Amino acid sequence: MNELSQIWTYLAEEPLLWLTATLIAYCLGDAAFRASGKRAYVNPVLIAVTLLAVVLWMTETRYQTYFEGAQFVHFMLGPATVALAAPLYGNLSRIRRSAIPLLCALLAGSVTAIISALGVAYAMGIRGDILVSIAPKSVTAPVALGISESMGGEPTLTAVLVILTGVMGAVMATPLLNRLGVTDWRARGFAVGVASHGIGTARAFQVNETAGAFAGIGMGLNALLTTVLAPMIISLFL
Amino acid sequence: MILHLTTILVFQLIGETLTRSLGWVVPGPVLGMALLLVFFMAVPRVAKAMQPTAQGLLSHLSLLFVPAGVGIVGHLDRMGTDGPAIFLALLISTALSIAVGALVFSSIARWMGAEE
Numbered sequence: 001m002n003e004l005s006q007i008w009t010y011l012a013e014e015p016l017l018w019l020t021a022t023l024i025a026y027c028l029g030d031a032a033f034r035a036s037g038k039r040a041y042v043n044p045v046l047i048a049v050t051l052l053a054v055v056l057w058m059t060e061t062r063y064q065t066y067f068e069g070a071q072f073v074h075f076m077l078g079p080a081t082v083a084l085a086a087p088l089y090g091n092l093s094r095i096r097r098s099a100i101p102l103l104c105a106l107l108a109g110s111v112t113a114i115i116s117a118l119g120v121a122y123a124m125g126i127r128g129d130i131l132v133s134i135a136p137k138s139v140t141a142p143v144a145l146g147i148s149e150s151m152g153g154e155p156t157l158t159a160v161l162v163i164l165t166g167v168m169g170a171v172m173a174t175p176l177l178n179r180l181g182v183t184d185w186r187a188r189g190f191a192v193g194v195a196s197h198g199i200g201t202a203r204a205f206q207v208n209e210t211a212g213a214f215a216g217i218g219m220g221l222n223a224l225l226t227t228v229l230a231p232m233i234i235s236l237f238l
Numbered sequence: 239m240i241l242h243l244t245t246i247l248v249f250q251l252i253g254e255t256l257t258r259s260l261g262w263v264v265p266g267p268v269l270g271m272a273l274l275l276v277f278f279m280a281v282p283r284v285a286k287a288m289q290p291t292a293q294g295l296l297s298h299l300s301l302l303f304v305p306a307g308v309g310i311v312g313h314l315d316r317m318g319t320d321g322p323a324i325f326l327a328l329l330i331s332t333a334l335s336i337a338v339g340a341l342v343f344s345s346i347a348r349w350m351g352a353e354e
Contacts, residue, residue, distance in 0.1 A: 026301045045300045049307035056311055063312050070305035077302045081267035082250045085274035086292030089285045101346035109339025117331035124323035141306055143265045156309055163307040168332045176333060177340055184344045191339030195332050202299035223268050
């Protein structure tokens with residue numbers, strides 16, 4: 001029989017271990033989310049990330065090693081983005097009917113997200129590459145990384161800020177919008193997609209199909225708009 | 239099922255290839271999504287057939303963000319010093335953006351009489 005350490009050496013080098021760990025952590029997060037009666041603050045992503053971060057820290061595993069296994073899950077982000085065409089198509093006639101409010105909300109939400117994030121961070125003494133890394137945080141991860149890199153930010157930091165923003169949006173959207181008295185599912189979903197990309201969109205789909213479809217549009221359009229706006233706005237702060 | 243997954247991957251591939259070869263800033267999958275939407279509009283039959291596969295992919299969308307999120311382990315030292323300021327900036331900005339976006343959308347929709 002092999003020593004336990006030998007088995008560990010084998011497992012640590014194969015993608016199987018960290019791929020499985022990622023799925024287990026997410027299943028636990030999802031189970032907790034269901035057990036809580038689908039409360040927004042019991043966010044499956046947040047739980048899974050925390051669990052995995054603790055396990056990596058305890059086993060002294062490097063992120064690169066973890067990512068070799070987890071990349072198979074990460075890869076599916078691309079196809080999932082393409083698949084958003086299906087709910088978009090299903091809601092096409094409603095999207096056409098609300099084109100004007102939609103475009104106004106896109107511009108307002110996108111500009112608010114960039115300026116307020118940079119403004120607060122600047123006021124609290126954040127400068128340089130960290131400030132740049134914050135600018136595209138409301139945009140879906142692959143786009144945000146590209147924007148951050150091209151403006152002299154730190155792409156890996158941006159990735160983390162993007163996830164954090166997504167989780168925050170997913171957690172606060174329902175209570176915030178209830179308090180504001182916004183009952184239009186299109187408006188609710190769209191604003192969440194613009195402010196907190198795919199994680200917000202995933203949350204919107206859990207709440208309401210229409211909200212989910214509009215969140216998907218918000219995410220897609222803001223990816224395009226922020227690519228243009230972020231470099232212009234960041235130049236005001238540098 | 240496998241045909242539908244292949245279709246999705248083909249559109250992503252077309253999107254990636256186009257954005258890279260044309261030097262566009264738009265990410266490949268977003269362009270792929272737009273092209274697939276155009277394809278659905280041209281051939282509605284395909285859209286109906288692909289609905290279950292797309293739904294399957296999207297029903298656990300949040301799982302797909304976990305690997306990138308774990309990247310926080312590499313930034314824990316920075317989070318110690320600048321963490322509170324960054325956290326506050328993200329929190330205020332996300333709340334403001336959701337509130338402004340939703341209020342602009344719903345009030346313009348109401349003003350135009352384009353309510354649901």
